[in-house]
Amino acid sequence: MSIVDTVLRLLLAVVVAPWVGMLLVGLDRKLSARLQGRVGxxxxxxxxxxxxxxxxQGDTTSRFQTACLALFLASNVVSLALVLMGGDLLVMLFVLAFGAxxxxxxxxxxxxxxxxxxTxxxxxxxxxxxxxxxxxxVGIYLRTGSFLASAAFSHAEPLLPEMPVFVLTLIAVFGIKLRKSPFDIASSPHHGHQEVVRGPLSEVAGPSLALVELAHWYEVVLLVALASLLWASPIWAGALVGLGCLLASIVVDNVAARLTWSWMLRFGWLVAVPASILNLIYLYATRGGGG
Amino acid sequence: MNLIQKARMKSPWVLHFNAGSCNGCDIEILSCLTPVYDIERFGAVNVGNPKHADVLLVTGPVNRRNERVLRNLYEQMLDPKIVVAVGTCASSGGVFHNCYNCLGGVDKVIPVDVYVPGCAAKPETIIEGVILGLEKLAKMPAKARPGRQEAKAESAEAER
Amino acid sequence: MRDLLIPTLVLFPMAAAGAALVLRGRAWRSAIVGLVALVLVGSAALLASNGLLRYSPGPLTRFDWNRLVVLADGVLLVWFLALAWTRRHLGALALALAQAAGYVVLEVRFGERLRVQSNFAVDWLAIAMVLLVSVLGSAIALYALEYMDEHERHHGVSPSRQPRFFALILLFLGAMNGLVLSNNLAWTYLFWEITTLCCVLLIGHDGTPEAVASSNRALWMNLVGGCAFLAAMLMLASAQPVGEPMSVSELVRGPTPYLAPVALLCLAGFTKAAQMPFQGWLLGAMVAPTPVSALLHSSTMVKAGVYLVIRLAPAMQDTGLSNVVALVGAFTFVATAMLAISQRNAKRVLAYSTISNLGLIIACAGLNTAMAVSAAVMLLLFHAVSKALLFLAAGAIEQRLGTREIERMESLVLRMPFTTMLTVLGVLTMLLPPFGVLVSKWAALESAAREPVAMVLFVMGSAFTVVFWVRWVGRLVAVEPGQEPELKESIPPLFLWPMVGIAFVAVALSLLVTQVMLRFVAPVVASYMELGSQGFQATVSDLESRVGSFPILGLTLSLLIALALALLLASSRRRQAVPYLCGEPPMEGPTLAARAGGDEPAPIRVSGTYLDRYFSEDRHSLWMTAAASLLLVAMLGVASL
Structure with a gap:
C-alpha cells in the first residue's frame, strides 16, 4: 500500500466516515418514523x-466516565480505520472490544x-x-485464507452464498450493537425507547453524551463495512449487503418487542452461536486450497 | 442565526413531569408524539432523564410533596434549558388555587419561560409553546444562565 | 563465572532458606530475602546475557551429585509418607507409598541409566522461566516481608512462624530454577517434588482446618502427578537401553517413539498446572497467605506444569496425543472461564482465570505449530507478570478491607486509589490490546484458525473472560456522582515498590512485545521446529503471521493519542452532579438513599450480576469433571496405542 493510499484510507475512516454514519443514523430515524406512519x-x-x-454547559458527567467514553469513541475510530486499511480482523475485533x-x-x-x-x-x-x-x-478466514480485511476486499468471489448464516447473525449483531429491539435492553439511543432510563448513559450529559453520539456514527459505518466484506467485489454489492443488514435490523426493531436479557443470552449462545458453528463446519468441510 | 442556535432550535429533547396533574394535559403531551402531530418532525424526542433534556414540560399545580422532585429535576438539567408550564394548573394552580396542599403553579418553584393555557392544553398549543420557548432557548448566551441563583432564592422564600 | 551461575540460581536460595530457619530475627530475615533477591535477579540477568549453555556440576570431593539427588529424593519421599501419615490421609498415603516403591525400583534396576552427560541445559525457554522466577519471585518475597508481619498480627500468631514460611518460599524459588534448568529427568523429578512439598506446606501454613484440608487436597493431587512422572521415567528407562534415556534434550529432539511416557509427563504437568479435573487444589490454595497465592499462580508451581508441556511439545509433534493435549487445554480454558463468571470472591476469580490461561497455553502447546508454540511461550511470560501484579494488589486490598468479596470492594477507588489503579492496570494488561496477554491471545487464535474445534473453544473462552474481568473493575471504580477520588494513599514501601516494579515490567514488556518475540520466543520456536517454519515475523512496528498482522506500534500510538484525548476531554470544567433517582433528590448520609413511602430513607444498592442461573459451579462441575477425566483417559489411550 502506497503512502498516498494509506493517508487516503485514513482520511476516509476518520473524516468522511462520521458524515456517512450521521446520514445512516438519520436514515434509521426517518425510516423508523415512516414505518410508524410518521413523517420523522x-x-x-x-x-x-x-x-x-x-x-x-455545566457537564455533570464524572471525569472518569468522560475519559472512558472518549476511549470508546477512539476505539471505534481505530477499528474502522483498521478495516478500511485492510488490517487484521481479529485485531480489529479486539480494539472494538476495548471500546466496549x-x-x-x-x-x-x-x-x-x-x-x-x-451496564x-x-x-x-x-x-x-x-x-x-x-x-x-473465522468464516472469512476459512474462505480467503487470511484474517486481513484486505484479503476479503480483494477476494474475487462473493462470500455471502457460502456464509448465509452469518448474514442472519450480523443482523442480530446490528440489533445488539445499535441497541435495537428486541435487544434494546441496556439503553436505547434514539426514538422514544427508554429502558432503564438510558442505562450506562443515565449519568452522562451534554458534551460527554455528544462523544457517544459521535462514536455511534462510526459504529454504524463499521458494522456496514463489516457486513460488506461478505460481498466485497464489486464494492457496491458489499455496500448493498451492509445497507441491507442495517435495513433488516431497522425493520426488526419496529416489528419486534423488547425482550429480556436472559432471552438474549439464550438466543445468542443456544441459537446464533451453534448456527455460526454449523456454517463454519460447512466452510471447513468444503474448503479448497485457500484455507 | 449561527449553527449552535440553529441546532438548539432543531433538537429539543423534552422531559415531561407530572406535578399533580389530572392526567388530562399529560395525555395531550403524549398525543404530540403520535402520527397526527409527530413532534419528531422538529427533532423533538421525549427523554426519560433530566440530564439529557433541554425542555422541561410540567403539568399540574405542584404540591408540597412533589415540589422537591420538581426542583431536583430542574437542577439536574444542563444549561441552557427552558421550562414550559403546560395547562392552567401548571400556570397558576387552576382549580387548586389557594388549596392548602398546593403551591399554585410551577413558577412558585422554578422559573418558567412559557405558559401554555388550556384545561386540558391542546396539542397544537403545546407545540406552539415549546417552539416559543425554543426561540428563547436559542438566544440564550453561551455562558451559564444569569439569575438562576436568584430564582432559587426567591422560590425558597416563597416556600417559607 | 559462567559455571557458577546455575549453582547460584539453584543452591543459593536453598542455602538462604536454611539460613532463614536459623537466623530468626526480623532484620536477619529482611537481609536474607533482600540478598537473595539481588543475587537471583543479578544471576538471571547474567544467564540471559550469556545465552545458550550446557553444564554439569563437577564432582565434589568423593561425592557424586547423582547420589545426592537420590538421597534428597529419599528424604522427600519419606517426608511425603510422614505428612500423609500424620494427616491420616489414606489416598495420599497410598500415592506416596506407590511413589516410594516405584522410586526404589527405578534406582535399583535402572540406576545407571539415570545418568546424563550434561545435567543442566540452558535454552531460551529456560532463560525466560528463570527470569520470571527470579524477578517475580523476588518481588513477591519482598512483598511477603510486609504482608506476613500484618498477617501474623491479625491472626495473633505467636511465636512467629515466619522463619519457616520464608525458608519454604526461598526453597521454592531455588527448586523452580532447578526444575526449569535441569536436563536430567531424574533431577527434574527431584525439583518437581520439592515444589510440591513447598506448595503443600505453604498452603497449610496457617494451620486452620480449612488450610489443612486444602493442603491435603494439594498433596494428593500433586502426588498423582508425581506418580505419573515416576511412571514415565520407569517406562523411559526400561524402554531405551542405549543412549541417555533421561536426557530431556534427547527426548524432545523430535517426534519420539515413546509416546506413553510423554503422555504421562503431560499428565504430571496437568496436575501441577491444575488443569481440569485437578483444578480443585489451586482453588483451595487461596486459603494460604496471599504471597503464596501470588507465587503459585504467577511464576512458580503451576508454571512448572505448563513449562513441562511446552518442553515436551516437539516430542509429540504431529501425533494424536498432541491433538488430545490441545483439546484438554482448550476445554479447561472454556470451562474455567465460564465458572469464573459466577464467582464472588476476587481470589477465586483470579484462580479460575489462572487455570483458564494455563489451559490456553497447554492448548497452544498441543496445537504444536510454530505459531502456536510462539503463542504459548508469549502467554506464559505475559500472564505471569500480570497475574503477579493482580495477586499482590488483591493481597493489599484484602489486608486493608479484611475481605476478598468483590461486592465489598465497591467504590474502592475512593479508599485505595493507587492500589485500585494498579489493579485496574493489571486487568487491562490481561484483557485489552495492545498489551501482551492480548497479543498472545491473538497469536493463539491465529494459530488455531486451521483447527476448528480449538478455534471455537478459544472464541467462547475469550468471550467469557471479558465478563468476569470487566465486572470486577466495574465494582472497584463505582462511585456516586459528585464524589471524586483523591490520589492520596499511604502504602507501606514493601507493598508499593514490588507492585510498582511489576506493573512497570508488565507495561514495558507489552510495549516491547516485538523484542520479546525476537529475543525469547523466536529462538525457542527455532530450536523446536524444523528450519524455515517461522512462527511470527517481528518487525519494529508489527507482529506478522502468514494469515494476519498485529500493528503493535500503530495501536500503541493510537492508545496514547486516545489517552491524551481522554485526559483533555475529562479535564474540562464540570458541575457537581447528583445521581438520577427518578427525580427524588438523594438523601444526606454515607450511602445512597432516597425517600420512600412514609418519607423513610430507602437505601439504594445494585450489586453485580453473577449469573448463577447459567454459570454456577453446582450446575457444571460434575459434568465438567467427568468430561475432563474422559479426555485424560483418551489422552493416555491415544498415547499407548
Whole structure:
C-alpha cells in the first residue's frame, strides 16, 4: 500500500466516515418514523443533536466516565480505520472490544441504580455478540485464507452464498450493537425507547453524551463495512449487503418487542452461536486450497 | 442565526413531569408524539432523564410533596434549558388555587419561560409553546444562565 | 563465572532458606530475602546475557551429585509418607507409598541409566522461566516481608512462624530454577517434588482446618502427578537401553517413539498446572497467605506444569496425543472461564482465570505449530507478570478491607486509589490490546484458525473472560456522582515498590512485545521446529503471521493519542452532579438513599450480576469433571496405542 493510499484510507475512516454514519443514523430515524406512519425528523437530525449536545454547559458527567467514553469513541475510530486499511480482523475485533469495555467500565463507574443495571445488561450484550463477530472473522478466514480485511476486499468471489448464516447473525449483531429491539435492553439511543432510563448513559450529559453520539456514527459505518466484506467485489454489492443488514435490523426493531436479557443470552449462545458453528463446519468441510 | 442556535432550535429533547396533574394535559403531551402531530418532525424526542433534556414540560399545580422532585429535576438539567408550564394548573394552580396542599403553579418553584393555557392544553398549543420557548432557548448566551441563583432564592422564600 | 551461575540460581536460595530457619530475627530475615533477591535477579540477568549453555556440576570431593539427588529424593519421599501419615490421609498415603516403591525400583534396576552427560541445559525457554522466577519471585518475597508481619498480627500468631514460611518460599524459588534448568529427568523429578512439598506446606501454613484440608487436597493431587512422572521415567528407562534415556534434550529432539511416557509427563504437568479435573487444589490454595497465592499462580508451581508441556511439545509433534493435549487445554480454558463468571470472591476469580490461561497455553502447546508454540511461550511470560501484579494488589486490598468479596470492594477507588489503579492496570494488561496477554491471545487464535474445534473453544473462552474481568473493575471504580477520588494513599514501601516494579515490567514488556518475540520466543520456536517454519515475523512496528498482522506500534500510538484525548476531554470544567433517582433528590448520609413511602430513607444498592442461573459451579462441575477425566483417559489411550 502506497503512502498516498494509506493517508487516503485514513482520511476516509476518520473524516468522511462520521458524515456517512450521521446520514445512516438519520436514515434509521426517518425510516423508523415512516414505518410508524410518521413523517420523522430530517435526515441531518443527528448532526443538530450533536451540535446541541456539544453546546450544553455545566457537564455533570464524572471525569472518569468522560475519559472512558472518549476511549470508546477512539476505539471505534481505530477499528474502522483498521478495516478500511485492510488490517487484521481479529485485531480489529479486539480494539472494538476495548471500546466496549471502556464504555462498560464508564457505566459501572457511576453509582446510580440505572447506570449499574443498564451496564450489567450491556456486559451481557457484549458476551452475546462478541463470539458472533469472531466467528464471522473465522468464516472469512476459512474462505480467503487470511484474517486481513484486505484479503476479503480483494477476494474475487462473493462470500455471502457460502456464509448465509452469518448474514442472519450480523443482523442480530446490528440489533445488539445499535441497541435495537428486541435487544434494546441496556439503553436505547434514539426514538422514544427508554429502558432503564438510558442505562450506562443515565449519568452522562451534554458534551460527554455528544462523544457517544459521535462514536455511534462510526459504529454504524463499521458494522456496514463489516457486513460488506461478505460481498466485497464489486464494492457496491458489499455496500448493498451492509445497507441491507442495517435495513433488516431497522425493520426488526419496529416489528419486534423488547425482550429480556436472559432471552438474549439464550438466543445468542443456544441459537446464533451453534448456527455460526454449523456454517463454519460447512466452510471447513468444503474448503479448497485457500484455507 | 449561527449553527449552535440553529441546532438548539432543531433538537429539543423534552422531559415531561407530572406535578399533580389530572392526567388530562399529560395525555395531550403524549398525543404530540403520535402520527397526527409527530413532534419528531422538529427533532423533538421525549427523554426519560433530566440530564439529557433541554425542555422541561410540567403539568399540574405542584404540591408540597412533589415540589422537591420538581426542583431536583430542574437542577439536574444542563444549561441552557427552558421550562414550559403546560395547562392552567401548571400556570397558576387552576382549580387548586389557594388549596392548602398546593403551591399554585410551577413558577412558585422554578422559573418558567412559557405558559401554555388550556384545561386540558391542546396539542397544537403545546407545540406552539415549546417552539416559543425554543426561540428563547436559542438566544440564550453561551455562558451559564444569569439569575438562576436568584430564582432559587426567591422560590425558597416563597416556600417559607 | 559462567559455571557458577546455575549453582547460584539453584543452591543459593536453598542455602538462604536454611539460613532463614536459623537466623530468626526480623532484620536477619529482611537481609536474607533482600540478598537473595539481588543475587537471583543479578544471576538471571547474567544467564540471559550469556545465552545458550550446557553444564554439569563437577564432582565434589568423593561425592557424586547423582547420589545426592537420590538421597534428597529419599528424604522427600519419606517426608511425603510422614505428612500423609500424620494427616491420616489414606489416598495420599497410598500415592506416596506407590511413589516410594516405584522410586526404589527405578534406582535399583535402572540406576545407571539415570545418568546424563550434561545435567543442566540452558535454552531460551529456560532463560525466560528463570527470569520470571527470579524477578517475580523476588518481588513477591519482598512483598511477603510486609504482608506476613500484618498477617501474623491479625491472626495473633505467636511465636512467629515466619522463619519457616520464608525458608519454604526461598526453597521454592531455588527448586523452580532447578526444575526449569535441569536436563536430567531424574533431577527434574527431584525439583518437581520439592515444589510440591513447598506448595503443600505453604498452603497449610496457617494451620486452620480449612488450610489443612486444602493442603491435603494439594498433596494428593500433586502426588498423582508425581506418580505419573515416576511412571514415565520407569517406562523411559526400561524402554531405551542405549543412549541417555533421561536426557530431556534427547527426548524432545523430535517426534519420539515413546509416546506413553510423554503422555504421562503431560499428565504430571496437568496436575501441577491444575488443569481440569485437578483444578480443585489451586482453588483451595487461596486459603494460604496471599504471597503464596501470588507465587503459585504467577511464576512458580503451576508454571512448572505448563513449562513441562511446552518442553515436551516437539516430542509429540504431529501425533494424536498432541491433538488430545490441545483439546484438554482448550476445554479447561472454556470451562474455567465460564465458572469464573459466577464467582464472588476476587481470589477465586483470579484462580479460575489462572487455570483458564494455563489451559490456553497447554492448548497452544498441543496445537504444536510454530505459531502456536510462539503463542504459548508469549502467554506464559505475559500472564505471569500480570497475574503477579493482580495477586499482590488483591493481597493489599484484602489486608486493608479484611475481605476478598468483590461486592465489598465497591467504590474502592475512593479508599485505595493507587492500589485500585494498579489493579485496574493489571486487568487491562490481561484483557485489552495492545498489551501482551492480548497479543498472545491473538497469536493463539491465529494459530488455531486451521483447527476448528480449538478455534471455537478459544472464541467462547475469550468471550467469557471479558465478563468476569470487566465486572470486577466495574465494582472497584463505582462511585456516586459528585464524589471524586483523591490520589492520596499511604502504602507501606514493601507493598508499593514490588507492585510498582511489576506493573512497570508488565507495561514495558507489552510495549516491547516485538523484542520479546525476537529475543525469547523466536529462538525457542527455532530450536523446536524444523528450519524455515517461522512462527511470527517481528518487525519494529508489527507482529506478522502468514494469515494476519498485529500493528503493535500503530495501536500503541493510537492508545496514547486516545489517552491524551481522554485526559483533555475529562479535564474540562464540570458541575457537581447528583445521581438520577427518578427525580427524588438523594438523601444526606454515607450511602445512597432516597425517600420512600412514609418519607423513610430507602437505601439504594445494585450489586453485580453473577449469573448463577447459567454459570454456577453446582450446575457444571460434575459434568465438567467427568468430561475432563474422559479426555485424560483418551489422552493416555491415544498415547499407548
Amino acid at each position: 425528523p430530517p435526515l441531518t437530525q443527528p448532526f443538530y443533536d450533536l451540535v446541541k449536545l456539544l453546546a450544553k 469495555v471502556a464504555y462498560i467500565v464508564g457505566g459501572f463507574s457511576a453509582k446510580s441504580p440505572y447506570s449499574q443495571l443498564g 450489567q445488561r450491556e456486559l451481557l450484550q457484549l458476551l452475546t455478540y462478541e463470539p458472533l463477530l469472531v466467528f464471522l472473522a
